[in-house]
Amino acid sequence: xxxxFLDVSDIKLLEKQKRVHLINSLGGFKSVxxxxxxxxxxxxxxxIFSSVLHIGANPPLIALIFRPSPxxxxxxxxxxxxxxxxxxxxxxxxxxxxxxxxxxxxSNVSEFEAVGLTPEFKNDFQAPFVxxxxxxxxxxxREKVDITINNTIMVIGEIVQISVPEDCLSQDGFIDxxxxxxxxxxxxxxxxxTIRLDRLSYAKPDKEITSIFSIE
Amino acid sequence: xxxxFLDVSDIKLLEKQKRVHLINSLGGFKSVxxxxxxxxxxxxxxxIFSSVLHIGANPPLIALIFRPSPxxxxxxxxxxxxxxxxxxxxxxxxxxxxxxxxxxxxSNVSEFEAVGLTPEFKNDFQAPFVxxxxxxxxxxxREKVDITINNTIMVIGEIVQISVPEDCLSQDGFIDxxxxxxxxxxxxxxxxxTIRLDRLSYAKPDKEITSIFSIE
Numbered sequence: 001x002x003x004x005f006l007d008v009s010d011i012k013l014l015e016k017q018k019r020v021h022l023i024n025s026l027g028g029f030k031s032v033x034x035x036x037x038x039x040x041x042x043x044x045x046x047x048i049f050s051s052v053l054h055i056g057a058n059p060p061l062i063a064l065i066f067r068p069s070p071x072x073x074x075x076x077x078x079x080x081x082x083x084x085x086x087x088x089x090x091x092x093x094x095x096x097x098x099x100x101x102x103x104x105x106x107s108n109v110s111e112f113e114a115v116g117l118t119p120e121f122k123n124d125f126q127a128p129f130v131x132x133x134x135x136x137x138x139x140x141x142r143e144k145v146d147i148t149i150n151n152t153i154m155v156i157g158e159i160v161q162i163s164v165p166e167d168c169l170s171q172d173g174f175i176d177x178x179x180x181x182x183x184x185x186x187x188x189x190x191x192x193x194t195i196r197l198d199r200l201s202y203a204k205p206d207k208e209i210t211s212i213f214s215i216e
Numbered sequence: 217x218x219x220x221f222l223d224v225s226d227i228k229l230l231e232k233q234k235r236v237h238l239i240n241s242l243g244g245f246k247s248v249x250x251x252x253x254x255x256x257x258x259x260x261x262x263x264i265f266s267s268v269l270h271i272g273a274n275p276p277l278i279a280l281i282f283r284p285s286p287x288x289x290x291x292x293x294x295x296x297x298x299x300x301x302x303x304x305x306x307x308x309x310x311x312x313x314x315x316x317x318x319x320x321x322x323s324n325v326s327e328f329e330a331v332g333l334t335p336e337f338k339n340d341f342q343a344p345f346v347x348x349x350x351x352x353x354x355x356x357x358r359e360k361v362d363i364t365i366n367n368t369i370m371v372i373g374e375i376v377q378i379s380v381p382e383d384c385l386s387q388d389g390f391i392d393x394x395x396x397x398x399x400x401x402x403x404x405x406x407x408x409x410t411i412r413l414d415r416l417s418y419a420k421p422d423k424e425i426t427s428i429f430s431i432e
Protein backbone atom coordinates (compact mmCIF):
# COMPACT_ATOMS: atom_id res chain seq x y z
CA UNK A 1 0.00 0.00 0.00
CA UNK A 2 1.61 3.22 -1.19
CA UNK A 3 1.26 6.08 1.30
CA UNK A 4 1.01 9.82 0.77
CA PHE A 5 2.76 11.86 3.44
CA LEU A 6 2.02 15.50 4.19
CA ASP A 7 3.73 17.62 6.81
CA VAL A 8 2.71 20.98 8.22
CA SER A 9 4.16 22.93 5.29
CA ASP A 10 2.47 20.68 2.70
CA ILE A 11 -0.85 21.20 4.51
CA LYS A 12 -0.37 24.98 4.52
CA LEU A 13 0.26 24.98 0.77
CA LEU A 14 -2.98 23.17 -0.09
CA GLU A 15 -5.60 25.12 -1.99
CA LYS A 16 -8.35 26.20 0.44
CA GLN A 17 -11.22 23.90 -0.64
CA LYS A 18 -8.89 20.94 -0.95
CA ARG A 19 -7.65 21.51 2.59
CA VAL A 20 -11.24 21.79 3.84
CA HIS A 21 -12.14 18.41 2.29
CA LEU A 22 -8.92 16.77 3.47
CA ILE A 23 -8.99 17.94 7.09
CA ASN A 24 -12.71 17.25 7.43
CA SER A 25 -12.08 13.63 6.39
CA LEU A 26 -9.27 13.02 8.86
CA GLY A 27 -11.21 12.84 12.11
CA GLY A 28 -13.00 9.67 11.03
CA PHE A 29 -16.72 9.00 10.73
CA LYS A 30 -18.83 11.68 12.35
CA SER A 31 -22.06 11.97 14.26
CA VAL A 32 -24.51 13.77 12.04
CA UNK A 33 -27.96 15.06 12.97
CA UNK A 34 -30.61 17.64 12.14
CA UNK A 35 -31.01 20.47 14.62
CA UNK A 36 -34.51 21.96 14.78
CA UNK A 37 -35.25 25.37 16.29
CA UNK A 38 -38.00 27.99 16.42
CA UNK A 39 -37.24 31.71 16.48
CA UNK A 40 -38.85 34.08 18.98
CA UNK A 41 -41.10 35.31 16.17
CA UNK A 42 -42.13 31.74 15.35
CA UNK A 43 -40.04 30.95 12.26
CA UNK A 44 -38.88 27.34 12.06
CA UNK A 45 -35.30 26.43 11.23
CA UNK A 46 -33.58 23.15 10.45
CA UNK A 47 -29.85 22.61 9.92
CA ILE A 48 -27.56 19.62 9.52
CA PHE A 49 -24.61 19.31 11.92
CA SER A 50 -21.75 16.85 11.70
CA SER A 51 -20.16 18.08 14.93
CA VAL A 52 -22.39 16.35 17.47
CA LEU A 53 -20.33 15.30 20.49
CA HIS A 54 -21.16 13.31 23.60
CA ILE A 55 -19.88 15.30 26.61
CA GLY A 56 -21.13 13.27 29.55
CA ALA A 57 -23.93 11.06 30.85
CA ASN A 58 -24.59 12.63 34.25
CA PRO A 59 -25.96 15.16 33.58
CA PRO A 60 -26.69 13.99 29.99
CA LEU A 61 -24.79 16.57 27.94
CA ILE A 62 -24.26 16.87 24.21
CA ALA A 63 -22.32 19.51 22.26
CA LEU A 64 -22.39 21.12 18.83
CA ILE A 65 -19.69 23.22 17.18
CA PHE A 66 -20.68 26.42 15.37
CA ARG A 67 -18.35 27.96 12.83
CA PRO A 68 -18.16 31.76 12.57
CA SER A 69 -19.89 31.68 9.18
CA PRO A 70 -23.51 31.10 8.07
CA UNK A 71 -25.77 29.18 7.46
CA UNK A 72 -25.82 27.96 11.06
CA UNK A 73 -26.37 31.51 12.33
CA UNK A 74 -30.17 31.17 12.55
CA UNK A 75 -29.81 27.99 14.60
CA UNK A 76 -27.37 29.57 17.04
CA UNK A 77 -29.49 32.69 17.49
CA UNK A 78 -32.64 30.61 18.08
CA UNK A 79 -30.89 28.39 20.63
CA UNK A 80 -29.53 31.36 22.57
CA UNK A 81 -32.83 33.27 22.41
CA UNK A 82 -35.23 30.44 23.24
CA UNK A 83 -33.06 28.00 25.19
CA UNK A 84 -34.39 24.91 23.41
CA UNK A 85 -33.60 22.84 20.32
CA UNK A 86 -34.07 19.34 18.98
CA UNK A 87 -31.54 16.86 17.68
CA UNK A 88 -32.86 14.34 15.17
CA UNK A 89 -30.98 11.32 13.85
CA UNK A 90 -30.70 11.01 10.07
CA UNK A 91 -31.61 7.79 8.27
CA UNK A 92 -31.21 6.53 4.72
CA UNK A 93 -34.66 7.81 3.69
CA UNK A 94 -33.96 11.46 4.51
CA UNK A 95 -30.22 12.01 4.12
CA UNK A 96 -30.51 13.93 0.85
CA UNK A 97 -33.10 16.30 2.33
CA UNK A 98 -30.92 16.58 5.42
CA UNK A 99 -27.90 17.55 3.28
CA UNK A 100 -30.02 20.13 1.44
CA UNK A 101 -30.64 22.02 4.72
CA UNK A 102 -27.00 23.15 4.50
CA UNK A 103 -27.92 25.49 1.62
CA UNK A 104 -27.95 29.16 2.61
CA UNK A 105 -31.66 29.85 2.77
CA UNK A 106 -32.93 33.23 3.97
CA SER A 107 -33.86 33.53 7.65
CA ASN A 108 -37.57 33.70 6.88
CA VAL A 109 -37.49 30.43 4.90
CA SER A 110 -38.29 27.26 6.86
CA GLU A 111 -35.82 24.58 5.80
CA PHE A 112 -38.47 22.03 6.79
CA GLU A 113 -40.63 23.33 3.95
CA ALA A 114 -37.76 23.95 1.54
CA VAL A 115 -36.40 20.40 1.75
CA GLY A 116 -39.67 18.54 2.38
CA LEU A 117 -39.34 17.39 5.98
CA THR A 118 -42.17 17.59 8.52
CA PRO A 119 -41.96 19.65 11.72
CA GLU A 120 -43.46 17.79 14.66
CA PHE A 121 -44.47 19.51 17.91
CA LYS A 122 -45.13 17.19 20.84
CA ASN A 123 -44.71 16.63 24.57
CA ASP A 124 -45.00 20.39 25.20
CA PHE A 125 -41.51 20.87 23.76
CA GLN A 126 -40.82 24.37 22.41
CA ALA A 127 -38.72 23.37 19.37
CA PRO A 128 -39.77 21.32 16.34
CA PHE A 129 -38.73 17.69 15.96
CA VAL A 130 -38.29 16.08 12.54
CA UNK A 131 -41.21 13.69 12.11
CA UNK A 132 -39.29 11.48 9.65
CA UNK A 133 -36.47 10.99 12.16
CA UNK A 134 -36.55 7.73 14.12
CA UNK A 135 -34.52 8.90 17.15
CA UNK A 136 -35.45 12.37 18.42
CA UNK A 137 -33.93 14.32 21.29
CA UNK A 138 -35.19 17.45 23.03
CA UNK A 139 -32.30 19.59 24.29
CA UNK A 140 -32.14 22.46 26.78
CA UNK A 141 -29.28 24.93 26.28
CA ARG A 142 -26.80 24.91 29.17
CA GLU A 143 -23.50 26.56 28.21
CA LYS A 144 -21.67 28.38 25.42
CA VAL A 145 -17.93 27.84 25.26
CA ASP A 146 -15.86 30.14 23.05
CA ILE A 147 -13.03 28.34 21.27
CA THR A 148 -10.80 31.33 20.71
CA ILE A 149 -8.06 29.54 18.74
CA ASN A 150 -10.20 29.54 15.56
CA ASN A 151 -13.19 31.63 16.54
CA THR A 152 -15.68 28.75 16.80
CA ILE A 153 -18.32 28.24 19.47
CA MET A 154 -19.23 25.08 21.33
CA VAL A 155 -22.84 24.94 22.49
CA ILE A 156 -23.53 22.44 25.27
CA GLY A 157 -27.06 21.28 25.98
CA GLU A 158 -28.75 18.85 28.33
CA ILE A 159 -30.84 16.02 26.85
CA VAL A 160 -34.27 16.47 28.46
CA GLN A 161 -36.47 14.37 26.15
CA ILE A 162 -35.68 11.11 24.36
CA SER A 163 -37.86 9.34 21.83
CA VAL A 164 -36.53 5.98 20.52
CA PRO A 165 -38.10 2.88 19.00
CA GLU A 166 -38.86 0.41 21.76
CA ASP A 167 -37.22 -2.47 19.88
CA CYS A 168 -33.89 -0.58 19.60
CA LEU A 169 -33.49 -0.24 23.36
CA SER A 170 -31.42 -2.92 25.11
CA GLN A 171 -31.73 -4.15 28.68
CA ASP A 172 -28.42 -2.48 29.58
CA GLY A 173 -29.50 0.92 28.23
CA PHE A 174 -27.60 0.71 24.92
CA ILE A 175 -29.61 1.93 21.94
CA ASP A 176 -29.10 0.02 18.72
CA UNK A 177 -28.91 3.06 16.44
CA UNK A 178 -27.97 0.86 13.48
CA UNK A 179 -31.32 -0.92 13.87
CA UNK A 180 -32.92 2.55 13.90
CA UNK A 181 -31.23 3.13 10.50
CA UNK A 182 -29.15 6.03 11.81
CA UNK A 183 -26.39 6.88 9.34
CA UNK A 184 -22.96 8.46 9.71
CA UNK A 185 -20.96 10.83 7.51
CA UNK A 186 -17.37 11.55 6.61
CA UNK A 187 -15.86 14.72 5.28
CA UNK A 188 -18.27 17.41 4.15
CA UNK A 189 -20.58 15.36 1.96
CA UNK A 190 -20.15 11.58 2.22
CA UNK A 191 -22.94 9.56 3.86
CA UNK A 192 -22.68 5.96 5.04
CA UNK A 193 -24.85 3.28 6.56
CA THR A 194 -23.25 0.79 8.91
CA ILE A 195 -22.79 -2.93 9.57
CA ARG A 196 -22.12 -3.94 13.16
CA LEU A 197 -18.91 -5.83 13.75
CA ASP A 198 -19.61 -6.55 17.42
CA ARG A 199 -20.35 -5.20 20.85
CA LEU A 200 -17.39 -5.86 23.13
CA SER A 201 -17.30 -6.47 26.87
CA TYR A 202 -15.83 -3.95 29.34
CA ALA A 203 -12.05 -4.20 29.03
CA LYS A 204 -9.89 -5.19 32.01
CA PRO A 205 -6.17 -5.95 32.17
CA ASP A 206 -5.44 -9.69 31.80
CA LYS A 207 -9.01 -10.52 30.84
CA GLU A 208 -10.04 -11.49 27.35
CA ILE A 209 -12.67 -9.33 25.64
CA THR A 210 -15.89 -11.15 24.78
CA SER A 211 -18.81 -10.39 22.56
CA ILE A 212 -21.97 -8.87 24.04
CA PHE A 213 -25.34 -9.77 22.59
CA SER A 214 -27.20 -6.62 23.23
CA ILE A 215 -30.83 -6.86 22.22
CA GLU A 216 -32.80 -9.09 24.58
CA UNK B 217 -43.09 1.37 15.25
CA UNK B 218 -43.68 1.63 18.98
CA UNK B 219 -41.69 4.39 20.64
CA UNK B 220 -40.26 4.69 24.13
CA PHE B 221 -40.40 8.20 25.56
CA LEU B 222 -38.21 9.45 28.40
CA ASP B 223 -38.29 12.92 29.90
CA VAL B 224 -35.79 14.58 32.19
CA SER B 225 -37.17 12.89 35.33
CA ASP B 226 -37.15 9.42 33.70
CA ILE B 227 -33.52 9.99 32.69
CA LYS B 228 -32.57 11.04 36.24
CA LEU B 229 -34.15 7.87 37.66
CA LEU B 230 -32.12 5.52 35.43
CA GLU B 231 -29.57 3.30 37.15
CA LYS B 232 -26.07 4.76 36.58
CA GLN B 233 -24.62 2.22 34.11
CA LYS B 234 -27.86 2.10 32.14
CA ARG B 235 -27.82 5.88 31.81
CA VAL B 236 -24.17 5.80 30.69
CA HIS B 237 -24.99 3.30 27.92
CA LEU B 238 -28.14 5.14 26.89
CA ILE B 239 -26.71 8.66 26.73
CA ASN B 240 -23.53 7.48 25.00
CA SER B 241 -25.67 5.94 22.25
CA LEU B 242 -27.76 9.03 21.60
CA GLY B 243 -25.22 11.24 19.86
CA GLY B 244 -25.05 8.91 16.87
CA PHE B 245 -22.04 7.14 15.37
CA LYS B 246 -18.75 8.46 16.69
CA SER B 247 -15.25 9.08 15.47
CA VAL B 248 -13.00 6.62 17.18
CA UNK B 249 -9.20 6.52 17.12
CA UNK B 250 -6.13 5.39 19.03
CA UNK B 251 -4.11 8.15 20.67
CA UNK B 252 -0.39 7.39 21.03
CA UNK B 253 1.89 9.27 23.43
CA UNK B 254 5.33 8.98 25.03
CA UNK B 255 5.99 10.16 28.59
CA UNK B 256 8.96 12.37 29.46
CA UNK B 257 10.66 9.30 30.92
CA UNK B 258 10.08 7.37 27.69
CA UNK B 259 7.11 5.15 28.57
CA UNK B 260 4.72 4.56 25.66
CA UNK B 261 0.97 4.90 26.06
CA UNK B 262 -1.94 4.06 23.80
CA UNK B 263 -5.61 4.81 24.48
CA ILE B 264 -8.84 4.57 22.52
CA PHE B 265 -10.96 7.73 22.21
CA SER B 266 -14.46 8.00 20.83
CA SER B 267 -14.59 11.77 21.27
CA VAL B 268 -12.53 12.88 18.27
CA LEU B 269 -13.96 16.11 16.86
CA HIS B 270 -13.09 18.18 13.80
CA ILE B 271 -12.74 21.80 14.94
CA GLY B 272 -11.58 23.56 11.80
CA ALA B 273 -9.52 23.22 8.62
CA ASN B 274 -7.47 26.42 8.73
CA PRO B 275 -5.51 25.89 10.89
CA PRO B 276 -6.21 22.12 10.81
CA LEU B 277 -7.54 21.54 14.34
CA ILE B 278 -8.89 18.43 16.00
CA ALA B 279 -10.19 17.97 19.54
CA LEU B 280 -10.46 15.21 22.14
CA ILE B 281 -12.57 15.16 25.29
CA PHE B 282 -11.02 13.89 28.53
CA ARG B 283 -13.23 12.79 31.40
CA PRO B 284 -12.12 13.48 34.97
CA SER B 285 -11.48 9.77 35.57
CA PRO B 286 -8.75 7.34 34.46
CA UNK B 287 -7.57 5.56 32.32
CA UNK B 288 -7.00 8.50 30.01
CA UNK B 289 -4.92 10.26 32.66
CA UNK B 290 -1.58 9.02 31.26
CA UNK B 291 -2.48 10.27 27.79
CA UNK B 292 -3.45 13.73 29.06
CA UNK B 293 -0.31 14.08 31.18
CA UNK B 294 1.91 13.00 28.28
CA UNK B 295 0.24 15.43 25.87
CA UNK B 296 0.60 18.36 28.27
CA UNK B 297 4.20 17.46 29.18
CA UNK B 298 5.53 16.70 25.71
CA UNK B 299 3.22 18.69 23.42
CA UNK B 300 2.84 15.89 20.86
CA UNK B 301 0.57 12.91 20.21
CA UNK B 302 -0.61 10.73 17.38
CA UNK B 303 -4.12 9.89 16.24
CA UNK B 304 -4.50 6.58 14.45
CA UNK B 305 -7.62 5.35 12.65
CA UNK B 306 -8.98 1.97 13.71
CA UNK B 307 -9.81 -0.72 11.16
CA UNK B 308 -11.55 -4.07 11.31
CA UNK B 309 -8.30 -5.96 11.89
CA UNK B 310 -7.39 -4.12 15.09
CA UNK B 311 -10.64 -3.01 16.72
CA UNK B 312 -10.55 -5.63 19.48
CA UNK B 313 -7.00 -4.69 20.43
CA UNK B 314 -8.02 -1.03 20.24
CA UNK B 315 -10.94 -1.65 22.62
CA UNK B 316 -8.61 -3.51 25.01
CA UNK B 317 -6.50 -0.33 25.46
CA UNK B 318 -9.41 1.04 27.53
CA UNK B 319 -8.51 -1.37 30.36
CA UNK B 320 -6.91 0.36 33.35
CA UNK B 321 -3.29 -0.68 32.92
CA UNK B 322 -0.64 0.73 35.25
CA SER B 323 1.28 3.80 34.06
CA ASN B 324 4.45 1.81 33.49
CA VAL B 325 2.69 -0.70 31.20
CA SER B 326 2.79 0.06 27.47
CA GLU B 327 -0.65 -0.62 26.06
CA PHE B 328 1.06 -1.27 22.72
CA GLU B 329 2.70 -4.31 24.26
CA ALA B 330 -0.27 -5.31 26.40
CA VAL B 331 -2.72 -5.45 23.48
CA GLY B 332 -0.29 -6.48 20.72
CA LEU B 333 -0.05 -3.36 18.57
CA THR B 334 3.22 -2.04 17.16
CA PRO B 335 4.62 1.41 18.00
CA GLU B 336 6.08 3.10 14.94
CA PHE B 337 8.46 6.06 15.16
CA LYS B 338 8.99 7.95 11.91
CA ASN B 339 9.41 11.34 10.25
CA ASP B 340 11.17 12.67 13.36
CA PHE B 341 7.86 12.73 15.20
CA GLN B 342 8.15 12.55 19.00
CA ALA B 343 5.10 10.35 19.67
CA PRO B 344 4.49 6.76 18.56
CA PHE B 345 2.16 5.96 15.65
CA VAL B 346 0.28 2.64 15.46
CA UNK B 347 1.92 0.66 12.66
CA UNK B 348 -1.25 -1.38 12.00
CA UNK B 349 -3.28 1.79 11.47
CA UNK B 350 -3.86 2.79 7.84
CA UNK B 351 -4.44 6.52 8.43
CA UNK B 352 -2.03 8.14 10.89
CA UNK B 353 -1.93 11.73 12.10
CA UNK B 354 0.78 13.56 14.03
CA UNK B 355 -0.70 16.22 16.31
CA UNK B 356 0.85 19.18 18.12
CA UNK B 357 -0.95 20.32 21.27
CA ARG B 358 -2.42 23.83 20.96
CA GLU B 359 -5.02 24.54 23.64
CA LYS B 360 -6.74 23.08 26.69
CA VAL B 361 -10.34 24.16 27.25
CA ASP B 362 -11.95 23.43 30.62
CA ILE B 363 -15.60 22.42 30.34
CA THR B 364 -16.67 23.39 33.82
CA ILE B 365 -20.27 22.18 33.60
CA ASN B 366 -19.21 18.55 34.08
CA ASN B 367 -15.52 18.83 34.85
CA THR B 368 -14.27 17.52 31.50
CA ILE B 369 -11.39 18.87 29.42
CA MET B 370 -11.21 19.50 25.70
CA VAL B 371 -7.72 19.22 24.24
CA ILE B 372 -7.26 20.91 20.88
CA GLY B 373 -4.33 20.02 18.65
CA GLU B 374 -3.07 20.98 15.23
CA ILE B 375 -2.61 18.25 12.62
CA VAL B 376 1.05 18.58 11.58
CA GLN B 377 1.63 15.21 9.87
CA ILE B 378 -0.70 13.13 7.71
CA SER B 379 -0.08 9.65 6.38
CA VAL B 380 -2.81 8.19 4.13
CA PRO B 381 -2.93 5.52 1.42
CA GLU B 382 -2.41 7.18 -1.94
CA ASP B 383 -5.42 5.43 -3.48
CA CYS B 384 -7.79 6.79 -0.80
CA LEU B 385 -7.01 10.43 -1.63
CA SER B 386 -9.36 12.15 -4.12
CA GLN B 387 -8.60 14.98 -6.49
CA ASP B 388 -10.71 17.36 -4.39
CA GLY B 389 -8.89 16.53 -1.15
CA PHE B 390 -11.54 14.17 0.25
CA ILE B 391 -10.09 11.04 1.82
CA ASP B 392 -12.08 7.87 1.31
CA UNK B 393 -11.77 6.57 4.86
CA UNK B 394 -14.18 3.73 4.11
CA UNK B 395 -11.72 2.47 1.49
CA UNK B 396 -9.04 2.71 4.19
CA UNK B 397 -11.25 0.38 6.30
CA UNK B 398 -11.69 2.96 9.03
CA UNK B 399 -14.52 1.91 11.36
CA UNK B 400 -16.92 3.84 13.57
CA UNK B 401 -18.44 3.13 16.98
CA UNK B 402 -21.62 3.77 18.89
CA UNK B 403 -22.19 3.82 22.60
CA UNK B 404 -19.37 2.54 24.77
CA UNK B 405 -18.62 -0.72 23.03
CA UNK B 406 -20.30 -1.20 19.65
CA UNK B 407 -18.10 -1.19 16.53
CA UNK B 408 -19.31 -0.84 12.94
CA UNK B 409 -17.95 -0.86 9.45
CA THR B 410 -19.64 1.28 6.82
CA ILE B 411 -21.23 1.17 3.36
CA ARG B 412 -21.23 4.43 1.44
CA LEU B 413 -24.62 5.70 0.37
CA ASP B 414 -23.29 8.60 -1.68
CA ARG B 415 -21.22 11.75 -1.82
CA LEU B 416 -23.52 14.73 -2.37
CA SER B 417 -22.82 18.01 -4.16
CA TYR B 418 -22.57 21.35 -2.32
CA ALA B 419 -26.13 22.38 -1.43
CA LYS B 420 -27.62 25.62 -2.76
CA PRO B 421 -31.19 26.92 -2.50
CA ASP B 422 -33.27 26.01 -5.59
CA LYS B 423 -30.65 23.66 -6.96
CA GLU B 424 -30.99 19.90 -6.91
CA ILE B 425 -28.33 17.91 -5.10
CA THR B 426 -26.35 15.55 -7.31
CA SER B 427 -24.03 12.66 -6.66
CA ILE B 428 -20.26 13.22 -6.61
CA PHE B 429 -17.95 10.48 -7.81
CA SER B 430 -14.98 11.09 -5.65
CA ILE B 431 -12.07 8.87 -6.52
CA GLU B 432 -10.50 9.81 -9.83
